Amino acid sequence: MSSSYFNYTNSPCAACKFLRRKCTSDCVFAPYFPPEEPTKFANVHRIFGASNVSKILQEVAPHQREDAVNSLAYEAEARLRDPVYGCVGAISVLQRQVLGLQRELEETNADIMRYASYLGGETASVYGDRRG
Amino acid sequence: MSQIKTIHNPIGSIERFLDLLLISLIVYMTLKGGTSGACAACKYQRRRCAADCPLAPYFPAEQPKLFQNVHRLFGVRSIVKILENLDEVQRPEAMKSIIFQSYVRDRNPVHGCLGITQQLQYMIWVAEEELKAVNSQLQLYRNGQNHPNPHNMMIHEIGEKQEDLTSQLDLGMGLPVNTNQGNNTIPFFSPVSETQQLQQPQHMSYCSEVNNNHDYNPTPESCKEVLNNHNNTSLAWGQSQFPYNHHHNYGFMNQNEHCSETKNNNSVMAIQSQLVNLQMASNQQEEEVDVHNYDEIHQFLEIIDESQSFTETKEVYASSSGESSKEPIDEIGEKELRRAATCFSLTSVN
Numbered sequence: 001m002s003s004s005y006f007n008y009t010n011s012p013c014a015a016c017k018f019l020r021r022k023c024t025s026d027c028v029f030a031p032y033f034p035p036e037e038p039t040k041f042a043n044v045h046r047i048f049g050a051s052n053v054s055k056i057l058q059e060v061a062p063h064q065r066e067d068a069v070n071s072l073a074y075e076a077e078a079r080l081r082d083p084v085y086g087c088v089g090a091i092s093v094l095q096r097q098v099l100g101l102q103r104e105l106e107e108t109n110a111d112i113m114r115y116a117s118y119l120g121g122e123t124a125s126v127y128g129d130r131r132g
Numbered sequence: 133m134s135q136i137k138t139i140h141n142p143i144g145s146i147e148r149f150l151d152l153l154l155i156s157l158i159v160y161m162t163l164k165g166g167t168s169g170a171c172a173a174c175k176y177q178r179r180r181c182a183a184d185c186p187l188a189p190y191f192p193a194e195q196p197k198l199f200q201n202v203h204r205l206f207g208v209r210s211i212v213k214i215l216e217n218l219d220e221v222q223r224p225e226a227m228k229s230i231i232f233q234s235y236v237r238d239r240n241p242v243h244g245c246l247g248i249t250q251q252l253q254y255m256i257w258v259a260e261e262e263l264k265a266v267n268s269q270l271q272l273y274r275n276g277q278n279h280p281n282p283h284n285m286m287i288h289e290i291g292e293k294q295e296d297l298t299s300q301l302d303l304g305m306g307l308p309v310n311t312n313q314g315n316n317t318i319p320f321f322s323p324v325s326e327t328q329q330l331q332q333p334q335h336m337s338y339c340s341e342v343n344n345n346h347d348y349n350p351t352p353e354s355c356k357e358v359l360n361n362h363n364n365t366s367l368a369w370g371q372s373q374f375p376y377n378h379h380h381n382y383g384f385m386n387q388n389e390h391c392s393e394t395k396n397n398n399s400v401m402a403i404q405s406q407l408v409n410l411q412m413a414s415n416q417q418e419e420e421v422d423v424h425n426y427d428e429i430h431q432f433l434e435i436i437d438e439s440q441s442f443t444e445t446k447e448v449y450a451s452s453s454g455e456s457s458k459e460p461i462d463e464i465g466e467k468e469l470r471r472a473a474t475c476f477s478l479t480s481v482n
Contacts, residue, residue: 046210047206047210048205048206048207048210049206049207049209049210051207052204052205052206052207055204056204056205056241059241060241060242064242067242067243068241068242068243070246071242071243071244071245071246071247072244074245074246075233075244075245075246078245079214083214083217083218083226084218084222084225084226084229085225085226085229086229086230086233086245087233087245087246087249088229088232088233088245088432088433089229090249091245091248091249091252091432092432094249094252094253094256095252095432097252097256098252098255098256098259101256101259101260101263102259104263105259105262105263105266108263108266108267108270109266111270112266112269112270112273115270115273115274115276116273119273119276
């Protein structure tokens with residue numbers, strides 16, 4: 001990213017290339033859409049639109065813009081792959097995994113409780129024998 | 133004078149006519165808004181809502197914020213284009229996911245749904261680590277049944293480790309973040325108070341999507357793994373290192389962002405915890421996960437619909453439900469661990 005930041009004066013950023021406009025020194029997209037990744041901007045533009053992305057970047061603090069762009073790129077790609085559910089499909093999958101794991105944990109903990117009570121009973125009987 | 137009177141009368145009648153016209157127009161608009169009503173989309177765009185407005189079924193007039201969020205992220209043209217390429221059956225589902233995505237982006241403008249994905253990946257990692265520890269504990273118990281005395285010591289040692297894990301989880305220390313800049317990061321759903329700073333362990337194993345990766349790395353790359361598994365297609369630009377973590381800690385918020393993100397975290401967690409509770413209550417036995425099973429994703433979206441409130445009191449919703457519903461997810465894991473740890477200390481009799 002840092003190399004593209006310094007190179008944007010040499011070649012237009014992916015956004016300006018896509019939009020066929022001059023990439024100025026104050027281009028808001030240049031730091032985040034390097035010319036080596038044309039698909040990134042193409043996806044984002046196709047789903048969200050350049051003006052929306054620009055507005056989102058303006059609303060976000062400068063040190064957070066890279067994260068914002070990356071998350072938008074992720075969501076755009078997800079939406080292109082799955083026009084119905086987009087990234088929400090992946091969230092649903094993960095949610096199911098979490099639930100499955102939590103269920104498994106409960107069952108395993110229940111087993112441990114059973115063993116613990118069994119061993120506790122054994123220990124108590126040992127104590128009883130020793131005292132007796 | 134009589135001429136003046138005759139002049140004034142037509143003007144007066146015109147005024148009266150205009151008044152009547154205005155009143156009827158107002159009545160008409162009121163009636164239109166009261167009965168069929170312009171949808172939120174058309175209201176926002178200040179245009180007439182046609183009978184065949186494609187967005188009207190999804191954006192009721194009484195929930196303007198829904199459309200505002202969607203408009204801010206996607207834009208009208210994009211939504212219409214998405215809808216046009218889908219079947220009638222798929223359109224409601226697509227709109228639900230778009231509305232959800234926009235809502236999440238509104239609450240978390242920086243990370244959006246990617247933040248939730250990473251949060252869930254972290255939860256999976258934590259659950260897997262717990263499961264590993266608990267399974268090893270269980271194995272010891274099973275072995276201890278056959279050979280009770282030598283293993284009591286081992287159980288005691290494992291119990292201590294379990295207590296360490298419990299105390300780590302208590303303090304939210306389960307996040308193995310490599311701090312490039314030495315900043316402390318706080319996981320989304322740490323049970324501790326929000327201002328507590330934590331020292332993170334450096335290396336933990338992560339046995340979920342990326343099996344060979346021994347450093348926990350909830351980057352968008354690992355999220356892209358989920359997309360890969362979800363769709364079985366290769367990524368468009370997966371060859372280059374995703375720049376997400378270039379200057380930041382892995383995945384989660386920097387401390388600088390923490391305070392501003394707290395409410396967002398709470399609301400996202402509120403949604404998630406409600407989802408967990410609702411799904412656990414209603415979920416059937418699912419042996420295999422079919423990632424292309426739209427019925428299950430549909431169920432997920434139905435639950436989102438029921439649990440989300442898009443009224444103007446959403447802040448109240450977030451603040452009131454955030455703390456109380458933050459409890460369930462954490463309580464499930466913590467209570468079980470504490471119970472298990474207590475058992476170990478009780479049973480470690482010498």
